[in-house]
Amino acid sequence: MPMLATPVPDPALLPGWASEPRWDGFRALFSVDAGRVVLRSRRGTDMASAFPEVVSGRGQLPDATALDGELVVWEAGRLAFERLQDRLQRRGAGAARRAQEWPAHFVAFDLLRLAGQDAMAWPYRRREELESCSPSAG
Template sequence: MTLKPPLRVALAQTVGTLPREPGLAYEPKFDGHRMVIFREGDGVVLQARSGRIVTAAFPDLAAAARALPDGTVLDGEVVVWREGRIDFAAVQGRAAATPGRAPGLAARLPASYAAFDVLASGGADLRPRRYAVRRERLVELLADVGPPIQPVPMTTDPELAATWYETLPGIGVEGLVVKRLDQPYKAGTRAWRKLRHTDTRDAVVVGFTGSRRRPASLVLVLPDDDTPVVSSPLPPALRARAGAALAALPQGEQGTAMAVGLGEVPYRSVPPELRAEVATGTTRHTVTTVLRLKDEDQREKDEGRREENGDKDRA
């Protein structure tokens, strides 16, 4: 059976400690944009986690995927590297690009694809096979392909996994994904486990509800998901800071996004240029709470450094 988009992807549930029972595999969890690659005949199709087709937004990856054998379907994460670390805002900007802007963004912000599973090979559905078998086939398939499409690192050694967990956050790796070696690929279920460093995550602001000057909530895209979600209501002080930040961005079209307890609500979009630190639950539609605007903090740090340098110059 040939797999066709849209395809539901496997998911992971959050755990609080590193699992160490026998028969486990550990992979770094990249802070990127989930993508399934379909290579069939003369064409390539790129699908986001939501099922949306994003081929036109990533012409560089679509071109690279033509080196894959016919009948290959990969699951993985798209990342953009900037200054030695993963930049989630940059990859979200790539995903939101129009076909006209996509080539220019691809030249300035080239994407990489960290493949962590193979769902089909030669047109054969591999999802019922054990992860250990799929992993071996994944490495074989990508041995002659090379960057920007590569397999994620994997280990069965929990001590090495613990070292990864402690040392890789500096480059934008947010934790680990843990899989059983004997496990089939279970689409749409949280059969994998994920261990993150904190309960907070970086998100990209793609819109707002309420007034632009004092938004009621922010509309966000979280790592590993391209479906916009509405945050919980902003406290008064954060509404004022968010309004000041949104004032610098052009206002886009109206869309709808999921708000917990309300369903789909309308919002006004903005370019994906503002980041926020958020607290989230472990399921897809739990409450997302905005803790702070990260770009504002960075501006304050930059201003502080400029003032400090100015003081040194005057000394």
């Protein structure tokens, strides 16, 4: 089960701990299984048809891989949550038009499964594995 963000009174980290920034987007699970992409909200809602440009990234991951992350839209150098909200109501041609105008991006911050192997019990090295899956890694 993916972890939800937890507010803390002091951002100082204990030795051996790590953190990620809070993105202003929609929490999502992205997986590729038998060549089929699944993009779901944390509550299980299918969001693939609203974000065709994100789903088209399936070739960048090995089959039987699952990521936890956030869907975001950038506008003028900032995260534009209002543009992202508009995208949820779009399907088909409407979603494709919005994808051209306000493309969404999936920011992965955890690797849940890699090529069929459950990564949840792996130590923090799974971050290195996640970065190796990224098309911009290296």
